[in-house]
Amino acid sequence: MNMEIKDVLDKWKEFTLTNEQGMSVSILNFGGIMTKLMVPDREGNLENVVLGYKNYADYESNPNFFGAVIGRVAGRIQDSSFELADRNYNVEANEGDNHLHGGSNGFHHVVWDAAPFQNTDSIGLKLTHRSADGAGGYPGNVDITVTYTLNNDNELLLDYAATTDQNTPLTLTNHSYFNLSGDLKSTVQNHHVTMNSAAFVELDKALIPTGNVTDVSGTTFDFRAGRALSEGFTDKSEQHKIAGNGYDHYFLFEKEGNVVVEDKGSGRVMIIETDQPGLVMYTSNGLDEGLELNEGSSRKYLGVCFETQAPPASLHHDGFPDLIVHPEEPYHKRTKFSLRAE
Template sequence: MNIKTVPATDKWTEYTLTNEAGMAVSILDFGGIITKLLVPDREGNLENVVLAYKNVQDYQQNPNYFGALIGRVAGRIEGASFNLSGKNYTLEANEGINHLHSGSAGFHQVLWKTEPFQTNHAVGLMLSHSSPDGEGGYPGNLTVTVTYTLTNDNRLLMDYEASSDKTTPLTLTNHSYFNLSGNLKNTVDAHAATIDCSQVVELDDQLIPTGNLMAVEETPFDFRAGRMLGDGLNDEFTQNQLAGSGYDHYFIFDNKQEQKVVVQESASGRQMAIETDQPGMVMYTGNGLDDTLLLSEGKSRKYLGVCFETQGSPASLHHKNMPNIILQADETYKTQTVFAFSLMK
């Protein structure tokens, strides 16, 4: 195991955590961005399984949020506003009239304080940040720590902890785009996914939740017994079409399985299982990607990666039947998501 530190730019530092199996994750202090994740295939070849820019300076803008920590609130907030305890709060409208991933003041644009660490079984990096009351339009002085831990059994843990001196909306996530084919050899069409979910949140044509929960039965959203992501990428089902021919939806977990998601790519033999205490996730299949971005292994293209954004639902700010994201003053926000890598059996 080791931790390697290199300057990424004149202001940013990149930390690479490597375990005893050779698996490695590279993380910038800027945005807490995962820039590389090397995972073995069935032949033992270590290859990158996340989308990343070839030029590190491109993360300065990063409109697709590659690898970044997202907060204070991950996802879309309808009308770039919300009401809390009788008071209206106005946010930056950075996607039409709506607010996406906390706008330009979001945590993906923050230079985090970092503290690497090592134990007998793991290597890690703790990132911390303080967001002042009113930043981005949100109430409360907020302190946040996010800890990435890579264990020797190829588990990548993401631990989030935060507290605020005022009641405030909060739901944090990581926005890595995964591609288990390795080094972006193929799009994610042939990734098979199993998801512990029988209801998803219906979207309108602006990708804003309508407030309706949609049963997954007999739709391309039914992953309970496993199916290919490609099933929904070319489907004529209205919800897939609204998302740009793919998925960009909040899946509410049934909590019947410890592993909420299992993803497999048969050509490489890689498997990724997701464990989390979050109530659901947004699965986004890279529907908005095109060939204008230069990535570490070549040009980007549609469906080149898939995000599993474990989080609460910002739609709860406008609809009461969604997983809540309100953090009470002086309470502790604490949640964990684990990405466990192995080989298909």
């Protein structure tokens, strides 16, 4: 195993963790951003399977949130406000009237304290940050730790931990765009996804949850037996049109969270396991075109995000998994990405 540390733009550091199989992940201390994930295909060729900028300076704005840690609340908060203990809180409206991904100064723009580590069969990076009471409009001093661990079984584990001194909304995720074809050889239209979800959350035209939970049966949102993502790109239903002819929806898991993503061209398979109650699957329907990425130019459907998290809809609607964290109950969530080739 090996770790390389590189200075970036005279103000950040990039940590590259490599296991004994040759798989590697590169992470910036700025935003906790995963800039590259090098994974072998069925022939053993190591290629990058996440979207990242060719020029590091582009991460300073990063409107697409490539690879970043998202918080305090991942997703959209309706009307940029919420009520907690009979008090109303206002957060930044950074997407129309609504609050998106922690606001313009969310965790994706934080320079985290970074501490690399190595164990017998794994190598990792621990990122820490204190979000002060009132930061972004949120209550409570929150101490956050995000740990990336790469082991010799080609598993990448993301552990999220936090403590707070006040009740506060908190749900963290990683916003990497995956493309298992390797080095952006194709879009993700032929990626085959299997997911144990029987219901998704309906969106309005501003991509805000309506509060309605929709049964996936008989729709292109039913991934229980697996389907190609392209089926949602071409389907004419209203929910796909609202999302820009694709997916940008929260899926509620049945029992444990488990997703399998397959790319037959490369042979790569990614298994996602999480203790979160669901995830947002976003198929880059609104990805800006013409951005200079590591292996080429950006375009629609070039990546797919699996944003494992609790739903912000719970701040305005009953019946959803809660995302309020309490001082007496520390936050701890894990998402594991297992990579292999067939």
